[in-house]
Amino acid sequence: MIEKFNDVYIWILFIILLINMSQRRIKGTYYKSKAIIYIALLSLLTYLGVIIIDVKELSGWFIIVPIVISIIIGIIFRNKIWPFRLHCKKCKKRLSYEYIIGHDDCLCQDCHELEHPEEKAERERKEREKANRENPELLQTSFMEAEKIDDINWDLWEPTDRCVITFTQENNKILFIEKKRGLGEGYYNAPGGHIELEETASEAAIRETKEETGLDIKEPKLMGTIYFQFKHKDIRELGYVFTSYGAEGELKECEEARPFWIDKDKIPYENMWEDDVLWLPGMLEGKKFEAYFLLDDRKLVDHKVIWLSEE
Structure with missing residues (x-):
């Protein structure tokens, strides 16, 4: 026993x-x-x-x-x-x-x-992280449901598209376009578009300005980086904002845009994306920045703009 x-x-x-x-x-x-x-x-x-x-x-x-x-x-x-x-x-x-x-x-x-x-909340967070590790695409699409900027893990965020925006200045005027089709149709903005494969952001800035306005620019300077997340849409854009000074050639309208010059103090913010007024004035003063925007179609839901000190 x-x-x-x-x-x-x-x-x-x-x-x-x-x-x-x-x-x-x-x-x-x-x-x-x-x-x-x-x-x-x-x-x-x-x-x-x-x-x-x-x-x-x-x-x-x-x-x-x-x-x-x-x-x-x-x-x-x-x-x-x-x-x-x-x-x-x-x-x-x-x-x-x-x-x-x-x-x-x-x-x-x-x-x-x-x-x-x-x-x-901790259990649900761990479950989401596990699901995201098993299915990375699920993580990216989950950002569409964010209610505020801090809901998004920007370290893991991946853009669906990389693009450029270039503000060319000359004689106290800025080169603008009226978008005729695509995302932001009817809005005023600077020339810009997608970065092609094997193309640098700077090269894309020069090419897009030429295609949309007919003008040639040189040595665009990178001033900011913008992260766009759209709600309810699988659109995540990483935008590089450039400035350049002086342009050569004649304005030419294309299928995508109508180009025009406008006085620097008459920028039509009322007919632009809501986020522009939050960073464009400071950028035109020579300040570099990093910005995060959460949009629901054309409505700005939340934002964060970080001004960077000069090195």
């Missing part, structure tokens, strides 16, 4: 170890972790009694004595030794393994998260 008890004791220790390791991953499991330690000590006490019986060469039936003693101690200190419950103390729902061995409040997941919303 003693040999059988030895085998049982080894299995008890193994189970206690597994439970203890599981508890370490569960927040709010202080008292239940201590209870497992108390149970391990009671098991050890029982085992010591068995060893004494074996050394004294007493009858195997004497094993009952240390077992009974351990049971009596367990009953006396039952509140500390056995805080575990099989059912939620609030809604009586049967508890899962995690909530039986962990979470000292003895509540089911639904009731526990009602009382601890921060843990629910």
